[in-house]
Amino acid sequence: MVNKKLYALVFVLALILLVSVGMGLWVSSALSQASQNEFFWESKKNANYHIMVILDASDQAYSEAFTKGLMDSAKEYQIAVELIKVDRTNGNQALLDALDMAAYVKVDGIIVHAFNNQTIIDKIQEITKMSIPVITLNEDIASSGRISYVGVNRYAIGQAAGKVLADSIKGSGKIAVIEQKGYDETYSITEDLLLLGIKDVLKADSNLTLELVRYTEQGVLSAETVATEILNEEEGISGIFCTNGQNTLGVVQVLLDKNLIGDIILVGYGNEEEILNFLEKGNIIEASIVTDYEVIGQEAIKVFNDYINTGLASNYVNIDLRVINEATILEYRSEMSKEHEDE
Template sequence: MGVTLKQIAEIAGVSRGTVDRALHGRGRVNPETAKLILNIANELGYRPNRMGRALALTRKSIHIGVIVQSYGTPFMNLVIEGIQKASAELHDVGAVILTEFLESVNPQNTIAAMDRLIDKGAQALALTAVDDDNLREHINFLSEDKNIPIITFNSDILGTKRLCYVGQNSFQSGQTCAYLMSLALRGTGKVFPLTGHLTNVSHQQRFLGFSNVCEQNSGIELLPLQCCFDQDHYAYELTMHALQEYPDLSGIFVTANGQSGACQALIDAKKKSQICLIAYDLTPQNCKLLQDGHIDILIGQGALLQGYQPPILLYNYLINGTKLEQEFLYTDIVIKTKYNL
């Protein structure tokens, strides 16, 4: 007898509906709860029979293309784990995930990858996007003229016909970070903001949310935004320069990859005890920096779900015509310190 959703729910201590949403990418589920449910389902050998029956009825092979930018960064490695989880489930019912890994965030490379995947037979696409008019136009062309359903994850692109976005509400998470920074600095001090890519909408929105709260707090002085292109060596150089130019610096806000470089600069300058550092992503490397006291607060954004949900959603859309209830499927804003990691 196969494993049931009720059995998984009893073991996880949640409702059957929560299990259903976590396994099939529907609605909003706490990232930690979803991870627990996925692990239990995997250990018990759960297989999504409903999807298997649907595939048997259609008698056609489904191919879903997934494009991952910033390939090789610690955070994207976690996202890829989610993609692999979805791939294993879909493989069991005869569906295939085709992947393209891009090291850069160049929109032309993304467009080329989209076309390559379609040439290979992809009937739907999931991608991490950047804010670019050519990419926006191509998404709309594929969605409207070629009837290719598209989902964005991790970083969105507005003004398109994509089905939905899976990822964090970056503006709200930026606001949350600014509030936490203000508490840590007791409402006064200079803060150095460091981002990854100016064309990445998530990076943009985190900074805009952060600056929105800082504008309401006259005691917090937000220094000019600097871009490290997700590279630790650039983050190190930019942070060292900021430390030299602003000896009274009180805080550092890192919106993207580059956390290790910023931390190393604080260590080399012997400034860590004087400066609060808030950064993103619960990667093993960042968690170690948090435990060691080099990062004060880490913000998690549900990396596993960001990789897992889009292929599952697209599969359900292709097979069952399942309409998405929401345009924005936000993952939780997870706040971690070394005391609750």
């Protein structure tokens, strides 16, 4: 009787022992897993290729949405993406260095936020000769030997902005453009496709003239300074076009401060939340030109993948742009939230 109980006890104890040992091992293995390197992707697969994406630190457009598109696509094709943001405050040297480094580490491809600048063109050519495919963003530098350009047609941006201005401002007036620094200021207007686009539309559809082009340093404050300067120096400015989100918001601040809402038509760029809020309120920003940067990110990787697998890729991938204003803002917002939900 006693022995039977004892045998039962032995059985129970043995069970406890087994379970405890199992739990101990599980806990310790959980621990070793916790400290393991994270993987690129949940699939824990290794990367087939290594791409270096060199972006401009000052360009806010190439931030979340772009990166998301880039990473989504990279996951799909199993491509490791190394993201480098280059600070171009002190000229193009940092960008050139980054390109050099990409070549040194023998990446399988480079996606670069390029500028139409001879040294950059030369560098891209040099790298291309090392049979590293280069895809350009922001500006198509066809002469550099890049395999593809992915982005918006700058001429189309100019056209869209010009059209909004022409439609909004009746009669004659002067138009100012505030662009981000990065382009050689020695550029003639004809060389900048964006400015050319505006000019062509204004010439055709209105009595407006593109009078002034100013370049900003990085940050909102720089935009405010430039805007103030423009308004102080130049009389009769009836429309301003900003080519990025930060500049747009900076100019909005100046217009609000100087109580010039309604007097000066502002056409902005980008879909930052604040810009969308101002659009919704009406009157402050006439319209904003929006590009889907997520698609740019996706397409850039896709083009690289096509090229590396087939040796062929689209030479030019145009991403659509949209103009949103007070009338279309709600529609745009609902589209955006739908997209988010889909993910």
